[in-house]
Amino acid sequence: MRLELVNTGTELCLGDTINTNAAWIGQRMAALGIEVARQTVVPDGGAVREAIAEAASRADVVLVSGGLGPTNDDVTRESTAELLGLPMVQNPEVTAHLEAYFIKRNKPVSPATLRQAMVPVGAEVLENAFGTAPGLYFPAQLGAARGWHSHIFLLPGPPREIKPMVENCVEPRLRALSPDGLSRLVLYLKLTGIGESDIVEKAEKELEAVAGLELGYCIGKGDVDVRLAGQPEPVLRGAQIVRDRLGEFIISEDRRVLEEVIIHSLAERGQWLATAESCTGGYLSSRLTDVSGSSKVFGHGFVTYANEAKQKHLGVPASLLDLHGAVSEPVARAMADGCLATSGADHALSITGIAGPTGGTQEKPAGTVFIGLATKGQETLVRRFFFPISRDRFKLLTSQAAMDMLRRRLLGLPQVGL
CATH class of the missing domain: 3.30.70.2860 (Alpha-Beta Plaits)
Structure with missing residues (x-):
């Protein structure tokens, strides 16, 4: 099965919006055993019609994202209807959905909004539970007069709308269209x-x-x-x-990222985690709290960027800071121990380092970081890592290394780092 993806939106071409839909759809299709043969990005307007026509002439399936809204540059619906020679009529179910959507928000339904209720004859409406613009499915037979054999799906652009529509409406139809493809397996480790x-x-x-x-x-x-x-x-x-x-x-092996694995592992054990961050400025706690359910296992996150904060909130002795410096193994250990004691958690991760590009020395160059892990009833660990890269990448890799230290402790695996 050849599948092509057409992404519409001037904001995508200008770089104002990052096209995350293409990556996500590619992954979803790969899991079905369907490889995206081509991705096309076009601005709003006349280019949409041309892109759909080109893709439909080649592919078995075309997924089009964006251009289903109420403004005059949203032309995906009209362009597809014109290409297939289909008249459009106002759909009563979509109209009712729009009216209910806006009544709930105490707003009137404008004529522009009702454009979204116009459905080409022969197309199937795909429910949009998270927005106003419905998706549309055009079975392959609607393009037979043009010599096309392509199934065309029109999908909304916002990720929170397109993702459930792909999962609930598109993927079941693709499975039905390609029953042999179900024998193909794709695993991501x-x-x-x-x-x-x-x-x-x-x-x-x-x-x-x-x-x-x-x-x-x-x-x-x-x-x-x-x-x-x-x-x-x-x-x-x-x-x-x-x-x-x-x-x-x-x-x-199910595409979960490390913060999801950590949160779920702690939840299974009924354990709590706390963090004490310096150079990452709360990046680790931000990643952890991005996971739904994190409130059940994560209760304290200290950002102790200044030495005074390390002393006041974590009990790090001033003498330790004076003797070894904030970026050191003893301070990372004291931060982790202080965080564990103050929070009452089962585990505490501490981070202190030099994100750079300035601030490094010959002994401790920019990119040096110490990560501590304190656990009730176990020896506190400290590991040194070196990530001499940009500040944002430094924060990412440091937070990843910290969570991996905890993962390894939970699983009884050997630690890495120096």
């Missing part, structure tokens, strides 16, 4: 604490020797996805090879 080149060195030759296995890598936010695709037997063989060679670095 997410690893952290190891680079792509090390993965290649440790496992790639053995993986490449598995007949019928498609192998790929994708670098994420402090992690690497190993993508295995093909028929079930070679994929499962490949997954076992990765587990055997790189098991301690695998954080999930």
Whole structure:
């Protein structure tokens, strides 16, 4: 099955909005065993019609995102109807949905808004539970007069609207269109604490020797996805090879990121975590609280950027700061111990370092960071890491290393770092 994705929106072409929909849809399709053959990004207006026509002439399935709203530059619906020669009529169910949507917000339904209730004859309405613009599905037979065999889906642009529509409306139809594709399996094994080149060195030759296995890598936010695709037997063989060679670095096989794994692991154990951050300025606690359910396991997050804050809130002795400096193993240890005692948590992570690009010394260059981990009833650990990169990337990798220290302790795995 050849699938093409058409993303519409001038804001995408100008770079004002990052096209996260394309990446997410590509991942969802890969999980179904469908590879996106081409992605096209076009501005609002006349280019939309041309892009849909080109994609529909080549592909079995076309997914179009954006351009279904009430403004005059939202032309995706009208362009597709014109291409297929379909008249449009006002749909009573969509009209009722729009009226209920705006009544709930004490607003009138404007004529411009009612444009979204116009549905091409023969198209199926895809419910939008999180917005006003419905999606539309055009079965392949509607394009037969033009010699097309393409199933066309028109989807809203906002991620909070398009994602549930793809999951609930598009994917079931794609499964029905390609029952043979269900035999194809795609697995993503997410690893952290190891680079792509090390993965290649440790496992790639053995993986490449598995007949019928498609192998790929994708670098994420402090992690690497190993993508295995093909028929079930070679994929499962490949997954076992990765587990055997790189098991301690695998954080999930269901695409969960490390903060999700940590929150869920603590919840299963009924344990609490607290953090004490200096150079990351709360980035670690922000990542943790991005996860739904984090309030059940995360109660305290200290940002002690100044030495005075480390003394006041964490009880770090001034003499320790004077003797070793804020960026040191003893201070990281004292921060973790103080955080554990103050919060009453089961685990406490501390971070102190030099994010750079200034502030480093020959002994402690920019990028140096110490991470401490204190746990009730266990020895407090401190590890030194070196991330000589941009400040934002430094914060990301440091928070990732901190969470991985906790993951390894929870699982009884050996620690990394110096």
